[in-house]
Amino acid sequence: MSALSALLTRDIRLAVRAGGGAALALAFFAAVATLAPLGIGPDLRLLSHIAGGVLWVAAVLAALLSLDRLFQADYEDGSLDLIALSPLSLEEVAFAKIAAHWLSTGLPLTLLSALLAVLFGLPPEATPVLLLSLLVGTPAVSAVGSVGAALTLSVRRGGLILPLIVLPLLAPAVIFGSGAVEGALEGTANGAFYLLAAYSLLAVTLSPFAAALGVRFNLAG
């Protein structure tokens, strides 16, 4: 347990210090979410209807920005060898890294979205649903992204391939996430939130195993 929390705190520390990418993801999210209403115009009815979708897409892209370095930074400087030989299994290592990424990126993105929702004129009754959907859904982004990060860790410029692998797998999160917000807007219960929760649970449970497999394969290369 102590080893797992050691890795978790170290990764969070690396993410929030200079060059770690957590702040970059937040700034990117804010920039995209601010530009979208400017491009679409002042039609508040339209804006509030697309808020869920735009914010969800922006959040996923922002989270992906820092994901490619999840294993790669440690791989390039030799740290990953040392972490792999530690008492932790690679599955535990992957889980700790997913958790650290979510705590340093997914969670702040979720909180920031409450502020950005105002730019879209999202009604107050739908904002908690947006926040809740991001809170439940962004762990899946970190988890599925870790699989892509593990597969591309030895690829130069893997950051460009990563979205191609990961984005199709994240389509359900975007669909159910924005669907839940849409449901709250129209006052209908459409079950999207529960599907999102199920998807997220599945992703967080299975991804560490897939990511560990990818890391193991790349360390042998």
Place this chain on the structure above:
Amino acid sequence: MILSLALDDLACIRGERTLFRGLRYSVKAGETLSLEGPNGVGKTSLLRMIAGFLAPAAGIIRLRTSAGDITEAELRGKLAGWFGHQDGVKPQLRVREQLAFYARLYGDGDAGETMERFGLAPLAALPGQYLSAGQKRRLALARLTLMGRPLWLLDEPLAALDRAGRALVARTVAAHCAEGGIAIAATHEPLGVDCETLNLERLA
């Protein structure tokens, strides 16, 4: 307690090329083995095989311990201490933070005491990016002792070190083996330790 490490009929193929085959060797607890041979002969690959990262194309690596033989790669890795040719030093983390992290990750090392012993105490608050190449090696060596592993695998341990640093490596390796550990080092220069030598070139 480990008793010995036996390499039995080991072969290494990288890409299409056979680096070595029919490698048989045994290192007993307390011994240091120096791997020699020109670049590309498979020294690093052999170290990565012993650590369990790389599966041998043929043969078995057997670690004899007082609790029985270990042939499974992943279990063997949990007894190995790795000192790679990359330092694994994070530019954003302070020296103290890096050592404390590995102490907690590997179990029960005392980071403060290790820093004193390796002359890193004055650098404790310095982020890794301000360390010289030699200081990073020193940090990596301190980290290796902190891991408390019986089987040391060292890849070019003398690179980038000054004379005092080399002596420190020799002393550290000698002390580790005197306590019943095994050290295997890939190197181009004499380690400065009483050791057996295995030249991989003859097995190509």
